Amino acid sequence: MAHILVVEDDEQFRGMLVQMLTQDSHRVTIAHDGDEGVRLSQQLRPDLIITDIIMPHKDGIELIMELSNLSVDIPIIAMSGGRRAISAEFNLESATLIGVKSTLAKPFTRNDLRQAIRQALA
Amino acid sequence: MKHIADSYFRILEQVVFADDSELVELNLSEAFDLGRSLMEEMTPPDEVIQIHHDAIVRLAAMYPDLPFAKVAERITKPFMEMSMAYGMAFREQMERRYQAMIISRLEQSRLEAVGTLAAGIAHDFNNILGSIVGFAELAGDELEVGSTGQGHIDQVLIAGFRARDIVNRLLTFARQSPTNLIEVDVVSQVKETLSLLSVSCKPDMEIHFKSDLDNALILANPGQLQQVVMNLCINAADAMNHKGHLFVSLEFCNLASREHETCTNAVCLTVKDSGHGIPPDVQDRMFLPFFTTKAPNKGSGLGLSVVHGIVTQLGGNITVQSRYETDNPGTEFKIFLPLADKFTLTLNRDAQ
Ligand SMILES: Nc1ncnc2c1ncn2[C@@H]1O[C@H](COP(=O)(O)OP(=O)(O)OP(=O)(O)O)[C@@H](O)[C@H]1O
Numbered sequence: 298m299a300h301i302l303v304v305e306d307d308e309q310f311r312g313m314l315v316q317m318l319t320q321d322s323h324r325v326t327i328a329h330d331g332d333e334g335v336r337l338s339q340q341l342r343p344d345l346i347i348t349d350i351i352m353p354h355k356d357g358i359e360l361i362m363e364l365s366n367l368s369v370d371i372p373i374i375a376m377s378g379g380r381r382a383i384s385a386e387f388n389l390e391s392a393t394l395i396g397v398k399s400t401l402a403k404p405f406t407r408n409d410l411r412q413a414i415r416q417a418l419a
Numbered sequence: 420m421k422h423i424a425d426s427y428f429r430i431l432e433q434v435v436f437a438d439d440s441e442l443v444e445l446n447l448s449e450a451f452d453l454g455r456s457l458m459e460e461m462t463p464p465d466e467v468i469q470i471h472h473d474a475i476v477r478l479a480a481m482y483p484d485l486p487f488a489k490v491a492e493r494i495t496k497p498f499m500e501m502s503m504a505y506g507m508a509f510r511e512q513m514e515r516r517y518q519a520m521i522i523s524r525l526e527q528s529r530l531e532a533v534g535t536l537a538a539g540i541a542h543d544f545n546n547i548l549g550s551i552v553g554f555a556e557l558a559g560d561e562l563e564v565g566s567t568g569q570g571h572i573d574q575v576l577i578a579g580f581r582a583r584d585i586v587n588r589l590l591t592f593a594r595q596s597p598t599n600l601i602e603v604d605v606v607s608q609v610k611e612t613l614s615l616l617s618v619s620c621k622p623d624m625e626i627h628f629k630s631d632l633d634n635a636l637i638l639a640n641p642g643q644l645q646q647v648v649m650n651l652c653i654n655a656a657d658a659m660n661h662k663g664h665l666f667v668s669l670e671f672c673n674l675a676s677r678e679h680e681t682c683t684n685a686v687c688l689t690v691k692d693s694g695h696g697i698p699p700d701v702q703d704r705m706f707l708p709f710f711t712t713k714a715p716n717k718g719s720g721l722g723l724s725v726v727h728g729i730v731t732q733l734g735g736n737i738t739v740q741s742r743y744e745t746d747n748p749g750t751e752f753k754i755f756l757p758l759a760d761k762f763t764l765t766l767n768r769d770a771q
């Protein structure tokens with residue numbers, strides 16, 4: 298199916314996501330933070346990036362902006378919980394403003410995930 | 420005011436002409452009471468002096484032969500009593516106000532601290548919930564459709580989403596920064612929310628709505644008003660055991676701000692129930708996040724803290740009046756929200 302780069306700092310959540318994606322027969326690569334995400338995106342050119350928004354070091358928004366500055370044109374799905382008086386929707390809103398294809402608010406269902414992927418790859 | 424002036428004149432007259440000291444004392448204590456009630460009626464100090472002055476003039480007119488020099492001491496006594504009581508009452512009132520101010524500040528900072536804390540853990544919480552929900556689904560997919568195991572997994576999923584709703588409500592409460600405020604019509608929003616509510620409410624309950632205004636624009640995030648109305652009405656319905664009449668109304672009012680000494684055009688939303696009322700000790704704590712008197716799976720205790728957060732963010736006020744343990748108990752919440760035109764005015768001024 299597709300080659301997907303998962304950028305997520307929470308190990309358990311990342312593990313869950315990888316399970317779901319591989320079961321749907323996607324090829325998955327993982328990155329643990331924004332920096333690694335940018336590097337792997339450039340090196341591997343995956344079909345799709347699924348990234349968390351709030352991460353230490355480089356967060357998801359920075360990753361998305363950096364990729365667009367580097368003219369790396371890969372569809373992105375942004376996921377978020379929410380923190381510091383910023384709700385999930387708000388974070389996701391700012392992500393869409395900078396060209397994210399679809400968004401997911403944690404926690405989400407398997408169906409939400411499939412739908413987001415379909416939408417991003419369409 | 421006229422009756423107070425008359426009473427004071429009679430007291431002065433009696434004190435000046437009294438033969439026995441007991442009668443003087445009696446009248447002086449009446450002057451004292453008068454001073455207190457003047458404070459209660461918020462009479463300004465110069466009017467208090469005026470009352471005394473007028474009484475002397477009246478006395479002089481009535482008794483032209485009165486030897487003023489001789490009764491000077493008697494003339495000042497009632498005034499001393501009255502102004503002393505007035506001053507004492509004034510001080511008490513200031514202290515009371517100061518106390519109330521300190522308490523509401525304390526309350527405010529406590530709410531803020533909880534909000535910050537909540538916002539801080541929300542992200543981690545949603546990550547954890549994401550794992551719970553996700554792995555539950557993965558586990559469920561291993562099981563046969565319709566099996567008992569699958570049924571249990573479904574419950575885990577439901578619980579996970581319930582927890583997410585709580586986290587979201589906490590975030591709403593914590594989010595005090597004006598993000599994307601737009602003009603929202605209170606009248607149509609309230610109407611809409613109520614029709615949503617009445618669809619889901621029990622047949623024995625009836626919601627009545629009345630509005631003095633055709634529309635009322637405020638600056639808010641879409642959805643905030645709905646949250647406020649929902650939470651207040653659900654609380655009211657719970658208090659009434661989902662039976663009886665619930666009254667919701669909108670009217671124009673002025674919102675006075677003591678702090679900024681301003682007066683703003685505002686809309687007042689009233690939600691009035693005939694429920695069991697709120698005991699004083701609950702009233703003290705009901706705006707705190709997680710404070711609830713309801714059964715664990717019935718209330719999370721976030722409703723009013725969300726309402727408080729939103730109303731504060733919109734620059735409004737909340738007042739509560741509740742009759743508890745009386746013949747006709749019930750509660751009335753009033754939400755005052757400043758109308759948008761004031762904001763546009765100040766914004767325009769800033770722009771110039
Ligand atoms: N209209 C009312 N009449 C009587 N008691 C009320 C009313 N509104 C609120 N209360 C009291 O205040 C408490 C706190 O209310 P709040 O809305 O914050 O939480 P909750 O209703 O208990 O839970 P949640 O709203 O999260 O489902 C309630 O548990 C109840 O005791």
Ligand SMILES: [Mg+2]
Nearest residue numbers: 650654722723
């Ligand atoms: Mg409630």
